[in-house]
Amino acid sequence: MTAPAAGARPVLERLWAVVPAGGAGTRLWPLSRAAHPKFLLDLTGSGRTLLQGTVDRLQPLVGPRVVVVTGAVHERAVRRQLPAVDRVLAEPSPRDSMAAIGWAAAVLEREDPDALLGSFAADHVIWEDEAFRRCVEEAAQVADTGLLVTIGIEPTEPATGFGYVRGGAALDGFATAREVEEFVEKPDRERATEYVASGRYRWNAGMFLCRAGVLLDLLAEEHPGLAASLRSIAAEPESLERRWPGLTRIAIDHAVAEPAAAAGRVAMVPGPFAWEDLGDFAALGAMRPRGNPGVHVLGDAALVQAPGSTGLVVPAGGRTVAVVGLEDVVVVDTGDAVLVTTYAHAQQVKDVVDTLKREGRTDLT
Amino acid sequence: MTAPAAGARPVLERLWAVVPAGGAGTRLWPLSRAAHPKFLLDLTGSGRTLLQGTVDRLQPLVGPRVVVVTGAVHERAVRRQLPAVDRVLAEPSPRDSMAAIGWAAAVLEREDPDALLGSFAADHVIWEDEAFRRCVEEAAQVADTGLLVTIGIEPTEPATGFGYVRGGAALDGFATAREVEEFVEKPDRERATEYVASGRYRWNAGMFLCRAGVLLDLLAEEHPGLAASLRSIAAEPESLERRWPGLTRIAIDHAVAEPAAAAGRVAMVPGPFAWEDLGDFAALGAMRPRGNPGVHVLGDAALVQAPGSTGLVVPAGGRTVAVVGLEDVVVVDTGDAVLVTTYAHAQQVKDVVDTLKREGRTDLT
Numbered sequence: 001m002t003a004p005a006a007g008a009r010p011v012l013e014r015l016w017a018v019v020p021a022g023g024a025g026t027r028l029w030p031l032s033r034a035a036h037p038k039f040l041l042d043l044t045g046s047g048r049t050l051l052q053g054t055v056d057r058l059q060p061l062v063g064p065r066v067v068v069v070t071g072a073v074h075e076r077a078v079r080r081q082l083p084a085v086d087r088v089l090a091e092p093s094p095r096d097s098m099a100a101i102g103w104a105a106a107v108l109e110r111e112d113p114d115a116l117l118g119s120f121a122a123d124h125v126i127w128e129d130e131a132f133r134r135c136v137e138e139a140a141q142v143a144d145t146g147l148l149v150t151i152g153i154e155p156t157e158p159a160t161g162f163g164y165v166r167g168g169a170a171l172d173g174f175a176t177a178r179e180v181e182e183f184v185e186k187p188d189r190e191r192a193t194e195y196v197a198s199g200r201y202r203w204n205a206g207m208f209l210c211r212a213g214v215l216l217d218l219l220a221e222e223h224p225g226l227a228a229s230l231r232s233i234a235a236e237p238e239s240l241e242r243r244w245p246g247l248t249r250i251a252i253d254h255a256v257a258e259p260a261a262a263a264g265r266v267a268m269v270p271g272p273f274a275w276e277d278l279g280d281f282a283a284l285g286a287m288r289p290r291g292n293p294g295v296h297v298l299g300d301a302a303l304v305q306a307p308g309s310t311g312l313v314v315p316a317g318g319r320t321v322a323v324v325g326l327e328d329v330v331v332v333d334t335g336d337a338v339l340v341t342t343y344a345h346a347q348q349v350k351d352v353v354d355t356l357k358r359e360g361r362t363d364l365t
Numbered sequence: 366m367t368a369p370a371a372g373a374r375p376v377l378e379r380l381w382a383v384v385p386a387g388g389a390g391t392r393l394w395p396l397s398r399a400a401h402p403k404f405l406l407d408l409t410g411s412g413r414t415l416l417q418g419t420v421d422r423l424q425p426l427v428g429p430r431v432v433v434v435t436g437a438v439h440e441r442a443v444r445r446q447l448p449a450v451d452r453v454l455a456e457p458s459p460r461d462s463m464a465a466i467g468w469a470a471a472v473l474e475r476e477d478p479d480a481l482l483g484s485f486a487a488d489h490v491i492w493e494d495e496a497f498r499r500c501v502e503e504a505a506q507v508a509d510t511g512l513l514v515t516i517g518i519e520p521t522e523p524a525t526g527f528g529y530v531r532g533g534a535a536l537d538g539f540a541t542a543r544e545v546e547e548f549v550e551k552p553d554r555e556r557a558t559e560y561v562a563s564g565r566y567r568w569n570a571g572m573f574l575c576r577a578g579v580l581l582d583l584l585a586e587e588h589p590g591l592a593a594s595l596r597s598i599a600a601e602p603e604s605l606e607r608r609w610p611g612l613t614r615i616a617i618d619h620a621v622a623e624p625a626a627a628a629g630r631v632a633m634v635p636g637p638f639a640w641e642d643l644g645d646f647a648a649l650g651a652m653r654p655r656g657n658p659g660v661h662v663l664g665d666a667a668l669v670q671a672p673g674s675t676g677l678v679v680p681a682g683g684r685t686v687a688v689v690g691l692e693d694v695v696v697v698d699t700g701d702a703v704l705v706t707t708y709a710h711a712q713q714v715k716d717v718v719d720t721l722k723r724e725g726r727t728d729l730t
Contacts, residue, residue, distance in 0.1 A: 030687075305717050308710065317684075320702040320729055322395075322717040325710030326694075331703070337685040338698050340705050345673065345690030352670050352687040364685055 011144045012137065014114050016212075017058040018104040020097055021051055021070040021078060021122035027280040027346065029353045030337035031316060034365055039122035040077055043278055044287065045298055050278070051122040052081055057129050058120065061136060067107070068122070069100040092240065095247045097206070098226065098255040102219055106234035109212040116143055118209040119252070121277075125287075128273035135176075136209070139269040142177045143209040148218060148260050150180065151209075151271040152202025158192035161279060163204040163253065165261075166195075167268050180266040183258045202268065205275055208252065218256045218265070223248055226255070281330040282343040285312035295323065311343065337364055376509045377502065379479050381577075382423040383469040385462055386416055386435040386443060386487035392645040392711065394718045395702035396681060399730055404487035405442055408643055409652065410663050415643070416487040417446055422494050423485065426501060432473070433487070434465040457605065460612045462571070463591065463620040467584055471599035474577040481508050483574040484617070486642075490652075493638035500541075501574070504634040507542045508574040513583060513625050515545065516574075517567025517633040518640045523557035526644060528569040528618065530626075531560075532633050545631040548623045567633065570640055573617065583621045583630070588613055591620070646695040647708035650677035660688065676708065702729055 025031075025038025032038040039051040048056060055066055067087040070078050075090040082088075089103055101119045108115040118136055126132045139149040152165045163186055168179035183204060187195060195201035210218075220227035226248045233243050248255075260266045278284055285296055295306040295313050303315035305322045311329035315321045321333050330346060332339040341349060356365045390396075390403025397403040404416040413421060420431055432452040435443050440455040447453075454468055466484045473480040483501055491497045504514040517530050528551055533544035548569060552560060560566035575583075585592035591613045598608050613620075625631045643649055650661055660671040660678045668680035670687045676694035680686045686698050693708040706714060721730045 030685075305720060307713065307716055307720075317703075319682075319700075320395075320721075320726075322702065322704045322706075322714075324704070324706035324713050324717060326691075326705060326707060329691075329705065331705050333703050335684075337687065338682075338696070338703055339687045339689070340691060340694065340696050341687075341689035342691060348672065348689050349687075351672055352689060355670060355672075356685075361685075 009114070011116060011140045012061060014112060014144075015062055015116045015118060015140045015209075016065040016067060016104075016108055017055070017062045018101055018108075018117045018119045019051070019054055019058075019066065019068045019122045020100040020119060021068050021074065022091075022094060022097075022100065023123060025123065025279075026350045026353045028278075028284070029349055029365070030334045030339050031314060031332055034362075035073070036077070037074070037123075038278070040074070040081065043284060043298065044125055049081055050125065051078065053125065054120055054122050055082055055085065057126060057132060058118075058136075061133050062118075067104045067117075069104055070122075092244045094249075095244065096249040097252045098219065098223075098250045099230065099244075099247045101208075101252055102216060102226065102230040103233060105210075105212040105215045106230040109216060109231075110234050113213060115212045116140055116209065117212050117215070118143075118207070120207055121205075123278070124205065125276045125278055126273055127275075131273040132271070135269050135271050135273070138175055138177060139207075139209040142171065142174055142267050142269060143211060143214075146211065146214055147265055147267045148215065148257060149177070149209040149267045149269060150257065151205060151207040152268040153205045153271045153273075153275045155196045155201065155203050156274075158189060158196045159203065160186055160189055160192050162186060162277075164192075164195050164201040165204045165268055166201050167270070171267055174269075177267050177269045179264070180261045180268045183253060183261055202270060203275075204253070205271070205277070206253070207271075208257065215256065218260050222259050223250070223255055226250070280346040280349065281312055281332070281341065282346040284314075285328075285330065285343055295329075374479070376481060376505045377426060379477060379509075380427055380481045380483060380505045380574075381430040381432055381469075381473050382420070382427045383466055383473075383482045383484045384416070384419055384423075384431065384433045384487050385465040385484060386433055386439065387456075387459060387462075387465065388486075388488060390488065390644075391718045392714045393643075393649070394714055394730070395699045395704050396679060396697055399727075400438070401442070402439070402488075403643070405439070405446065408649060408663065409490055414446055415490065416443065418490065419485055419487050420447055420450065422491060422497060423483075423501075426498050427483075432469045432482075434469050435487075457609045459614075460609065461614040462617045463584065463588075463615045464595065464609075464612045466573075466617055467581060467591065467595040468598060470575075470577040470580045471595040474581060474596075475599050478578060480577045481505055481574065482577050482580070483508075483572070485572050486570075488643065489570065490641045490643055491638055492640075496638040497636070500634050500636050500638070503540055503542060504572075504574040507536065507539055507632050507634060508576060508579075511576065511579055512630055512632045513580065513622060514542070514574040514632045514634060515622065516570060516572040516636040517545075518570045518636045518638075520561045520566065520568050521639075523554060523561045524568065525551055525554055525557050527551060527642075529557075529560050529566040530569045530633055531566050532635070536632055539634075542632050542634045544629070545626045545633045548618060548626050567635060568640070569618070570636070570642070571618070572636075573622065580621065583625050587624050588615070588620055591615070645711040645714065646677055646697070646706065647711040649679075650693075650695065650708055660694075 069089040072090040143149045168181040171177040308325040314332040317333040328343040434454045437455040533546040536542040673690040674688045679697040682698040697704040
């Protein structure tokens with residue numbers, strides 16, 4: 001393990017934001033498609049896409065030190081949305097999160113052996129930006145000591161859609177950081193309720209901070225071939241197309257975080273801010289301002305009439321949408337497809353997309 | 366009252382079908398609009414519009430003797446849908462059913478003092494055409510004796526959306542015709558249940574047969590000014606624009622049928638065929654073939670996916686429509702508007718249209 005670089009430049013001057021921008025967001029069809037996935041969409045009605053919001057949130061900390069890793073097919077759209085970001089790493093094909101983040105780590109490690117990276121998914125939403133940045137700043141300080149650091153989100157409910165991280169003893173010398181005892185997979189409802197009640201578990205939102213070299217060294221212990229390939233790609237960028245297809249497909253949680261936690265080399269900084277991965281339309285609907293009766297409209301409210309209804313309406317097709325007498329309904333209108341479902345069935349939207357794919361409807365998926 | 370014309374040409378050679386084609390079908394928005402109302406739509410998936418279906422059904426009985434009465438704004442569309450129909454009377458403005466049918470009666474009376482007319486709304490659906498025509502034939506024979514004859518539909522449920530007609534004694538010399546004791550307005554559920562249980566009540570579907578002259582004479586007893594104006598318009602067609610705006614707005618039921626029934630001058634021929642006025646999307650959904658699981662699709666079923674759903678989907682906008690996990694849902698997609706409701710709320714679609722009208726959205730209504 002690399003030792004903390006005593007006397008090096010301040011941590012925040014060596015911190016890079018790495019933003020893996022992948023994932024289709026199938027359960028948000030027909031808004032999200034293979035060609036314009038979730039992270040390229042403005043799902044909060046803020047006027048900024050999730051990708052732009054992610055970078056906006058980090059910029060005050062990292063300035064120009066941003067790397068976006070995305071599929072080659074999305075490179076143009078990403079550059080168009082982020083004209084100020086130079087570094088866009090275009091993956092020839094999807095190889096899961098370890099390859100994406102590890103590639104960025106290898107590139108940064110070559111440029112600056114003291115580089116730190118923080119990895120933040122491009123399709124999450126955080127409302128309290130200041131609290132988030134204070135948290136990232138502490139996590140970066142902890143990561144500079146040679147630990148892998150995760151940000152653990154305070155659970156607001158016993159969610160079964162996320163993994164959890166179990167915190168241990170407080171770390172000496174830091175305001176809020178703790179040891180991590182274990183990462184646990186998505187639990188069932190009963191177990192999730194126990195986790196939340198215990199007060200020791202946090203949601204694993206997949207936000208990791210680490211020294212670039214440490215991350216690759218941790219990876220090399222479990223998956224030496226993958227670590228070596230990523231470092232080779234960074235050293236010989238012209239070898240990307242040749243080496244990339246052979247990379248192991250594995251998530252960063254399994255490749256690095258879980259084994260490192262077992263070895264006592266992971267810390268957690270609690271994240272006391274509201275976070276949402278907006279995984280489906282029920283999550284999107286839950287963003288509505290409290291106390292607002294009727295339906296939540298994402299888009300132009302003048303297009304929507306919804307007497308006697310509650311739920312979410314997305315009039316993205318520019319048409320008038322009328323919803324009469326339905327509760328917790330989801331109506332999404334787009335140029336070529338209309339979805340109608342309920343919050344309770346929001347997860348099953350994926351089945352529709354699967355069926356369309358089986359039918360070869362690449363025009364719609 | 367005109368006496369039956371003994372020795373005249375056979376009744377069926379003097380029978381004209383009068384088809385009042387009016388009414389927007391507001392509760393079928395966004396399929397029906399002011400500019401393309403219900404009767405111009407194919408709501409049965411038969412490939413023929415309701416207006417075309419009405420004329421198709423009558424043609425074997427009346428041949429070319431068809432008069433359609435419609436608003437001037439719809440004259441072109443009506444003629445386009447019915448190229449074989451010469452007689453289209455274009456009303457300068459809506460003046461309710463008595464004016465529409467009475468105008469046709471006045472025109473026919475001038476041409477043939479022995480003319481009979483049968484009036485059949487352009488936006489109703491009947492499934493058993495043969496049974497319907499046998500019924501109309503008997504009704505025409507009865508009407509030729511100088512009575513006003515209505516066709517009373519056998520109720521299939523205690524509907525509260527229609528008026529009822531109470532039958533009396535059998536008429537001598539006819540197979541099924543009976544006297545009519547009374548017309549009653551739309552009842553509440555309790556009363557409707559009593560009506561149906563009694564076996565004496567039939568739905569008043571607004572189908573009337575009468576000698577043209579008798580109809581106008583009956584009208585003259587209650588509304589002499591209206592009868593005189595209609596006869597004047599028939600005599601001087603060039604006076605239409607001048608006289609029409611002053612006509613009394615009244616439905617034929619109130620103007621003629623109810624007073625005539627009270628005077629014992631109305632007969633009923635029972636209609637033993639399935640009839641539907643398709644007043645709202647619940648009625649449209651109820652047309653679905655029995656035993657067919659899932660949703661009923663009116664239009665191109667290849668555009669619809671509806672896992673775990675029941676109800677009605679109308680993909681009239683050409684877009685893919687996905688409905689996930691909703692029961693008795695109604696989804697209607699058109700080029701500029703999408704409606705989502707349920708069978709239980711189908712009547713409230715009218716409220717949406719009213720709101721759009723208040724907002725001046727003539728483009729959508």
